[in-house]
Amino acid sequence: MSAPAAMRRSVVLIEDDAVLGESLTQRLALEGIDVWWARSAAEGEALLRRRRPTMIVCDIRLPDGDGESLLTHLMPQLGGTPIVVVTAYGDVGQAVRMLRAGADDYVEKPFPAQLLIDKLDAFAAWSPPAEPPPDAAGWASPSMQTLRRHLLKLGRVDTTVLLVGESGAGKEVAARVLHEAGPRAAAPFLAVNCAAIPSDLLESQIFGHERGAFTGANERQIGLAERAAGGTLFLDEVAELAPPSQAKLLRLLQERRFTRLGGREELALGARIVAATNADLRARVAEGRFRDDLYYRLAVVELQVPPLRQRPEDVEELAAHFLRHFARSLGRDVPALDAEALGALLHHGWPGNVRELRNRIERALVLAESQRLGVADLFPERQAQEAPPLSLAAAREAAEREHIRRILARCGGRIGDAAQILGVSRTTLWERMRRLGIKD
Incomplete structure (x- = not known):
């Protein structure tokens, strides 16, 4: 039986084996999963620029390249989309490298289709979003409800929006609400932190580059402005752009055209630009550190995302949301907060905002x-400040206890997997857990 429309899942399948590809396409379709099948790396990249699948299944060996290069290249735009790598026996080592690079799982050929379906079902059931869904949490306060109304209204038009607020307050969450509220929702939402990438690399990330454009540019790279297509390009920490990058961004906003580094062909910008900053851009303009013409282009509409300490009504709702979120990911019942703990949350200053919570x-x-x-x-x-110092032996035990618990949580409580990570036998791990009072 196919899934309800609101819950319908989709897969981009990148597989050159015609027999396997056809078989998987038919089998997944029987499970109510929409399948878009690409038979090469180039087709896969093109599909992933147009589609927003809930899951990706990619073979390592492809006729025009390999899955590792393709997915590593596309990883910044894929966000948290679950990725399953398909590998032959001799490529398991490469599959493991891909897991370390950000893939979620792999299957080894030959494999029954049901194994892949089980993994996809598990991802659908247990992979929560990286941030709280805007409809689910964090909009109880009047200030956030007003912000949401503005975002929903602006989502229907292409006006450039500047989101201003402290680090961790939820500017990217707000940008995603804006994206999802309008006709661009089916296209990609791509984010780049302008402060996290050196200025000499940032322009390449945004505009792309041609082969030979600079030392190390061994192949053409499609930039975020091009990949975002008809979607949204979110520029976080835009105040940190260097002057040359500010000039190029201004041209992009004015003319809605750009050129890859080292290229001659002018390309049209199809994406909407949304920017964010935790800095006072007006002050930076007055100091000569930010172009005034760029500021006015970015801030056609400027919206404030209030810090968490100014919206205490949201703290309890967000805390309850995160409790459900992490309890589900750890396979545990949702714990309760005692009254004193809730009071401490409500009275905390939250310098790190929602991210700290x-x-x-x-x-x-x-x-x-x-x-x-x-x-x-x-x-x-707080307890550490009040408690007497631990003995060396007690401190070692506490550190060991915490480390084992973290590994167990990461492995979903699976003793065998945890023992392998810790480099001990199952029996040894069981004995240490018993000695340290850790319950399985």
């Missing part, structure tokens, strides 16, 4: 020994 909840869930979280679970630094 997310990290505190995740850490508490991984390390908690009971189904009820207290202040010590969420703010262990």
